Amino acid sequence: MLRTERTNDPSQIARQAKMTSINSALEVDLFDQANASHVRGKIYSGFGGSTDFIVGALHSRGGQSFVALPSWHPKADVSTIVPRLQSNVTHFQHSYVVTEQGVAACFGHSQNDQAINIIHNAAHPSVREELISKASEFGLI
Structure with missing residues (x-):
């Protein structure tokens, strides 16, 4: 059994070619920022080593990082x-x-292309127009 200082060390993670990090989140915004820990300002859960694995994967030769979540919280x-x-x-x-x-x-x-990609490819269809309006307010489109 190894300590997290070793298992979650981004430099160690990056040594694995084509490392893929898959994390979940409670919400993601148009700037590709994720919240995986808070609901209505209160701690819901810890986010563990997600950041370590994101950084490690992105520094890995051919690595990539995914955040997966439903587009709508029923x-x-x-x-x-x-x-x-x-x-x-x-x-x-x-x-x-x-x-x-x-x-x-x-x-x-670019930040603009990220926002457009998130709206058109990941957002629930019922909120896309609202997100486009907000993206315009933010100067993203």
Whole structure:
């Protein structure tokens, strides 16, 4: 058994060629920032070593990082793709944002292209127009 200082060391993780990091989140915004720990300002869960694995994967030769989540939260009846996070940012720099709506390419794209990709490929169809309006307010489109 190894300590997390070793298993979650991004430099160790990066040694694995084509390392792929797959994390979940409670919500993702148009800036490709994810919240994986807070609901209504209160801690819901820890985010563990997600940031370590994102950094390690992105430094791995051929590596990539995914954040996967549903586009809509049925119990709360809200979109999980939001204009801008109102709570803590727990991770960012994802290669892709993945929902049941599709896959949005993010890493290596401009902030504007990230927002457009997230809206058109990951957001729930019922909130896309609202997200486009907010993206316009933010100067993203």
